[in-house]
Amino acid sequence: MYDLLIKGGELIDPAQGIHEKRDIAISKGKIAALEGEIASSQAKKTIEAKGKIVTPGLIDLHVHCSPIITKLGVPPDEIGVSTGVSTIVDCGSTGYANFEGFKKFIIPQAKTDIFALLHVVPTGHAVQPENWGWYEANPEATLQTVEENRGLIKGIKMRAIGSVIEQQGVKAIKLAKKIANEAKLPLMVHFGIWIDEKTPQSQVDPFMRELLSTMDKGDIITHIYTSNLGGLIKPDGTVYPELWDAIKRGVVLDVANAIFNFSFDIARKGLEKGILPTTLSTDFANVNLNSPVVLSLVVTMSKFLALGLSLDQVIEMTTINPALTLGEEERRGSLKIGMPADISIFELAAGDFTFYDRREKTNILKGKYQLVPKLTIKSGIEIEAAPRYRD
Secondary structure (H helix, E strand, O other), X not given: OEOEEEEOOEEEEHHHOEEEEOEEEEEOOEEEEEEOOOOHHHEOOEEEOOOOEEEEOEEEEEEOOOOOOOOOOOOHHHHOHHHOEEEEEEEOOOOOOOHHHHHHHHHHHXXXXXXXXXXXXXXXXXXXXXXXXXXXXXXXXXXXXXXXXXXXXXXXXXXXXXXXXXXXXXXXXXXXXHHHHHHOOOEEEEEOOOOOOOOOHHHHHHHHHHHHHHOOOOOEEEOOOOOOOOOXXXXXXXXXXHHHHHHHHOOEEEOOOOOOOOOHHHHHHHHHOOOOOOXXXXXXXXXXHOOOOOOOHHHHHHHHHXXXXXXHHHHHOOOHHHHXXXXXXXXXXXXXXXXXOOEEEEEEXXXXXXXXXXXXOOOEEEEEEEEEEEEEEEOOEEEEOOOOOOO
């Protein structure tokens, strides 16, 4: 007898090419069966999912979930399982000097699965901007931290902000890429300069072009649709030629919505040119936790529905695509039989919805649909969703 049965839902699993009504049976925390009809008598408990969408547990590839250790951090479950997200990736909140605290005090307490990208600088985002840390960067200590935490650390992080461009220049690129290569991990780069930085365009352009040229298959561009100086798609729609080459090489394009680094106008220009995101993510941090623009992964997904992507596309960009980026496709991102039972259940609400791209709430996007999380299943355990889903 199965432990749990999810019955009557519309299963969308892009990894398996499934978009149809399927019942899902769970035993011992794993997917046991996917069939058109499974009798409720075969399970100890049945969840009725008729009229709802059932997907693999969502993966948010870019968050900051290190509360106490860094001022930027948000409690993991508040942006994870409570919002329909089963796995989150902390992107550079910590470096080699403070990762151990994150590993010991934050990760074990969460119901949400957590991975990390390790920042090049010693304390990551604990102090912002992290300019001084570049002078204290220690490749050997960073690589040792990676080796000791191979199961948790999935990449290296750097931010191409103005102070890094002005003070470090190309040597920052070389250092970050050297560490990533020696660790055999992808490098994630934050593109887009802080709005209060005044770095000259004459310095920004050659730095960004050099940076793009170093990025390899599997490396990650985050904030692909930023309108800030240093963004890869300009306000007039022009694109660095090196971006096209990077895309051909297989560089991952990540959205990282945030509240300062995403623009509907830039997204439209990018989509029109065929520059589609590989992954949708939030860049959740305490600065946007209680912003007037409510942020969550399902809100970001709903924004891209309004921008013209299909439901299957936005689910692919939040399930199997981030799983592949993390090298975790055998354990998450799909509902193949035998995989851990990480499942998200939603309603697709129809109506008149308003979305915003930045905290100033000046750019408005109207949408006809909003994904609403109802239940998260984490390794076969039910977790009720919280209502953090609507702008």
